[in-house]
Amino acid sequence: MNFEAFDCVVIGSGPAGLMAANILEKNNLNYLLLDKNNFAGRKLLITGGKRCNVTNIYNPKEFIDELKFKHRRFLYSTLSKYGTQEILEFFNENNVELALEKKYQYFPKSSKSSDILNALLENIDQRKILLNTTVTDITKENNSFIIETNQKDYITRNVILATGSKSYPKTGSTGDGIIFSKNLGHSFTPFYPAETHVYSEQVKKDKEFLQGISLLDCEVTIKGEKKAYSGGVIFTHFGLSGPLIQNISELIYFNLQNNETELLIRLTTKNITEILEYFEAKENQKARVIRIVEKLTIKRLARFILKISNIDETKLVANISKKEKQTLIENLLRFTVKIDRVENISNSFVNGGGIKTSEVNPKTMESKLVDGLFFAGELLDIHGPIGGFNITMALSTGYTAASSIRRKDNA
């Protein structure tokens, strides 16, 4: 047992834990940052295709509006204190130039996630980062926490749990924080997959036609639901992927719990009147139907749409029956894809679920149940879409948790 009592022990060196350590260092607190890996920020390095989409342009209100979970207002206070603007300032002060992409996402100009990690590490006393240190248990006795690890045990007045979710467990994020929190009396929503792809035997079966097709801006509805979502969809060898599918994957996941889930994909940007005009135009009557369908959707899909509509592609437009036209239009406007499953939590970029935010003070990230226990990052029941939302939330909550911890003499 190391009998030195720390002001704080931070568990996890992801963006949440690293930002927390920056603040504890700045506030001159006696702390340690523990991680089971042999280097810090392992997941951070692989983010954004190793380019790290570290934040985005949104103010707290706009940011929260982009999130899907019900209790998203939990984040309002922390994002108002430390949001995208403050994150931009942090990296600017630490000499990382950020570049705006797609008008809303920030990446390091160098396209190297290591620049983001190095900036987060730069101001931390490296002696305070203990690597290869796996926390195995946390207990509270009187006013102190005992942190048991595979190396030594530590005593601390405060703990920041920043152990992440269960996504990409090979990066060290194995959901351990849930077990520690549960033992300390907290409740949680089990992790579930988010921001990931989906599997479809139906697409797989027709992969000779579909694989590799990328629809840049299409509309998708989950059958039985009213809302239509728009964005990019990619047909893959196993099913569907792309930004739009990733974005709604958690909705598909929940839909699959109770239903046979089908997605209705709009394969044309034309509306029904425009489609009919193509079929009725005098100059098109002698054209082969495939030539017209190629104009209504992307060229590679035309043959497939005619196949599923049972229409001979060499048939002339003039000879298409009313019923055939109806089927064709239905397939163009509402191509139905049966989804079998969503990728599992381990392979999902992000996990929904985590420590229930109703048990955490949104202004400090401190547990409402256990004094001195703080939470930060993806371990909390917060998550967002692709686009720098998740790292922003991790940095913001890490900042708020660490800023709420005072030195013993000031406590």
Ligand SMILES: Cc1cc2nc3c(=O)[nH]c(=O)nc-3n(C[C@H](O)[C@H](O)[C@H](O)COP(=O)(O)OP(=O)(O)OC[C@H]3O[C@@H](n4cnc5c(N)ncnc54)[C@H](O)[C@@H]3O)c2cc1C
């Ligand atoms: C492939 C991929 C790409 C992504 N790209 C982006 C992106 O571009 N932009 C974006 O905003 N988000 C992105 N994300 C999501 C983002 O990486 C996470 O939301 C973010 O890393 C969460 O930060 P965190 O600090 O909460 O936890 P993590 O980064 O998961 O860090 C948790 C740390 O805790 C440590 N730990 C766990 N248990 C213990 C224990 N018992 N003892 C000691 N240490 C422990 C782990 O080793 C790990 O280092 C991506 C995710 C993935 C998987």
